[in-house]
Amino acid sequence: MTLKVEGKEKRPHAVSLRFTDRQLDWLERTATENGVRIQDVVRSLIDQHLNSEEHNANGN
Secondary structure, three states, X not given: OEEEEEOOOOOEEEEEOOOOHHHXXXXXXXXHHXXXXXXXXXXXXXXXXXXXXXXXXXXX
């Protein structure tokens, strides 16, 4: 799977990710259930992780 992402300069970058069949099934099911694209699910998971890291870094 290749995702198009934007870097700090808002330039598109291609990122290749490898998923197991089980992981891809979960991504597809989650995207379908929420009416979004797989890219949106991946982006949301990354954002949640980054927000959690930031929250922990602030001692909260």
